[in-house]
Structures are given as structure tokens and as C-alpha cells.
Amino acid sequence: MITVENLSKRYGSHTAVNDVSFTVEPGSVTGFLGPNGAGKSTTLRMLTGLTPPTSGTATIAGRRYAELPNPGRVVGVMLDAAAQHPGRTGRETLLLNSGLLGVPAKRADEMLEAVGLTAAAKKRVGQYSLGMRQRLGIAAALLGDPAILILDEPANGMDPEGIRWMRGLLQDFASRGGTVVLSSHLLGEVQATVDRLVVIGGGRIVANGSLGELLAGQGTLVRGLDPVALRAALVAAGYAVEPVADGGLRVEATAEEVGRAAYAAGQILIELRDSDGAGLEDLFFQLTGPADQLAA
Numbered sequence: 001m002i003t004v005e006n007l008s009k010r011y012g013s014h015t016a017v018n019d020v021s022f023t024v025e026p027g028s029v030t031g032f033l034g035p036n037g038a039g040k041s042t043t044l045r046m047l048t049g050l051t052p053p054t055s056g057t058a059t060i061a062g063r064r065y066a067e068l069p070n071p072g073r074v075v076g077v078m079l080d081a082a083a084q085h086p087g088r089t090g091r092e093t094l095l096l097n098s099g100l101l102g103v104p105a106k107r108a109d110e111m112l113e114a115v116g117l118t119a120a121a122k123k124r125v126g127q128y129s130l131g132m133r134q135r136l137g138i139a140a141a142l143l144g145d146p147a148i149l150i151l152d153e154p155a156n157g158m159d160p161e162g163i164r165w166m167r168g169l170l171q172d173f174a175s176r177g178g179t180v181v182l183s184s185h186l187l188g189e190v191q192a193t194v195d196r197l198v199v200i201g202g203g204r205i206v207a208n209g210s211l212g213e214l215l216a217g218q219g220t221l222v223r224g225l226d227p228v229a230l231r232a233a234l235v236a237a238g239y240a241v242e243p244v245a246d247g248g249l250r251v252e253a254t255a256e257e258v259g260r261a262a263y264a265a266g267q268i269l270i271e272l273r274d275s276d277g278a279g280l281e282d283l284f285f286q287l288t289g290p291a292d293q294l295a296a
């Protein structure tokens with residue numbers, strides 16, 4: 001279990017992370033989502049003891065990272081896959097880490113196998129693609145057989161096959177009771193992998209819940225032959241209406257309510273369905289606006 005309570009980080013007059021609180025439960029994969037500069041890395045660095053918080057606390061399995069006796073056996077961390085030494089081979093990298101963690105050397109080969117790097121084990125990391133380095137970083141995180149994984153942008157540089165592979169690995173890890181938090185700046189990249197989302201924008205948490213909760217309650221998506229008249233009819237019927245891409249409307253109402261209001265106004269519909277996260281995507285795009293708008 002990961003617990004973050006009222007965590008803040010200021011750099012001079014700039015607040016990178018602003019009173020952030022959330023928990024990550026065992027048996028789940030939680031996506032920590034936000035646009036570039038939102039404060040994801042800073043939060044994860046505070047969580048893993050690399051950056052001291054200005055205020056607030058972050059604990060892993062009930063203790064601050066610095067208080068964990070052998071942290072790598074409790075939590076596997078990958079914050080920057082590009083930071084691995086380019087002159088060492090993948091196998092040497094993992095053997096070195098095995099020694100530091102006090103796990104048997106054969107664990108290095110097992111993890112290379114688990115992440116699909118056996119054939120590249122004797123290549124220097126400098127020759128690895130970013131996707132291969134991400135795999136090696138995940139292998140290093142798994143080395144100590146931890147129950148918790150913290151991965152910063154692990155899908156970065158991975159091809160679709162790699163992302164699918166990682167999805168299977170993380171979901172399997174969580175299904176065995178593991179706790180996973182992975183950050184991303186792309187909703188589409190993690191939507192199929194995570195079962196919970198913590199969304200950060202401008203240093204603040206702007207949404208937090210299960211994927212189902214966040215995708216539900218997003219209303220109905222409707223398109224009509226005459227979008228202007230349809231919108232007027234729905235507003236007249238008392239529903240909140242928001243335009244989305246391609247002339248569609250997102251309505252805070254059920255599909256039946258929207259259908260009835262359109263029928264009563266004689267409007268022809270060409271599409272009517274649950275908005276299926278369209279609202280979440282809109283929220284996410286809004287986050288790419290200037291941070292001071294979000295802080296307001």
C-alpha cells in the first residue's frame with residue numbers, strides 16, 4: 001500500500017506539487033496521469049526518497065522510503081530508464097543489482113527471461129533501444145521480488161507489442177496481490193492497463209477513482225443531423241450540454257432522456273451512446289493549459 005498525504009514541493013516561488021493526497025491499494029494497477037510538467041516525477045521522487053518534500057508525507061508499506069531496511073525487497077522502482085550505465089551489458093547491470101539487493105545471481109537471468117531480454121543479455125545497454133531499456137528497468141525493479149512497483153513513464157519508447165507485453169506483466173503482478181503505480185502523460189497509453197487513475201494537473205490532484213467510476217457519470221454522447229437545433233432542444237429540456245469533437249454533444253443525461261428530448265423536438269439522431277470517457281479525455285486536454293489556470 002502506498003499512502004501520500006498532503007505532499008507539497010516548492011522550488012523557490014514555484015510550487016511543483018501542491019497538497020497532493022492519494023492511496024494506492026494492493027491488487028490494483030494505478031495510473032498516475034498528467035501532462036508534461038504536471039508534477040508526476042516530483043511526486044514519485046518524493047515517494048521514493050530522492051527529493052525531500054517541502055511538507056506532507058509519503059509512505060510505502062507504512063514507512064517512509066528511507067526507513068525501509070532493504071527497500072528493493074519491498075518496492076521496485078524505475079524512475080529513469082535512460083539512466084542505466086551504457087557501458088555495461090544488460091546481464092551485468094542486473095548482476096550488480098542482485099549483489100546490492102542480496103538476491104541470488106540466478107535471479108538476474110530469470111528476470112532477463114521474464115522481460116524478454118535473454119537474447120540481448122550480453123549486449124551493452126548503450127546499444128539498447130529505449131523500449132529495451134524500459135524492459136531492463138522493469139527487470140531491475142522486479143529483481144528483489146517486491147510486492148510494490150513504482151514505474152515512471154514505463155511505456156515511453158515502447159512499441160505497441162511492448163506496451164501489450166507490459167500490460168500483461170503488470171496486470172498479472174497485481175492479480176497476485178501486488179501494488180503497481182505507473183505514470184504516463186498519455187491517457188490512451190494506460191487506459192487498458194490500469195484499473196484506477198490519479199490525475200494530476202498543475203501540481204494538484206484533479207481526479208481520483210476507479211477507471212469505471214471516472215468513465216461512468218460522463219453522460220451521453222449524441223450527434224444529430226442538425227447539431228445547433230439539437231443542442232437548443234437539449235438545453236431547453238434542462239440538460240447540461242457540452243460540445244465535443246466533430247459536431248458531437250456530451251449531455252449530462254441518460255441515453256433514453258436524450259433520445260426522448262430529441263424526439264420531442266423532432267430532431268434526427270445519427271449517434272447515441274454512453275460518452276465512454278470522452279469527458280475524461282476532455283478533462284485531460286484541459287490540463288495541458290497553463291498551470292495557473294488549474295491552480296485557480
Ligand SMILES: Nc1ncnc2c1ncn2[C@@H]1O[C@H](COP(=O)(O)OP(=O)(O)OP(=O)(O)O)[C@@H](O)[C@H]1O
Nearest residue numbers: 011015016034035036037038039040041042043185
Ligand atoms: N529540480 C527542480 N528545480 C526546479 N524546478 C523543478 C525541478 N524539478 C521539477 N521542477 C518543476 O516542477 C514541475 C513539475 O515537474 P515534474 O518533472 O514533476 O513533472 P512531470 O509531470 O513528471 O512532467 P514530465 O512528464 O515532463 O516528466 C515542472 O514545472 C518542473 O519544471
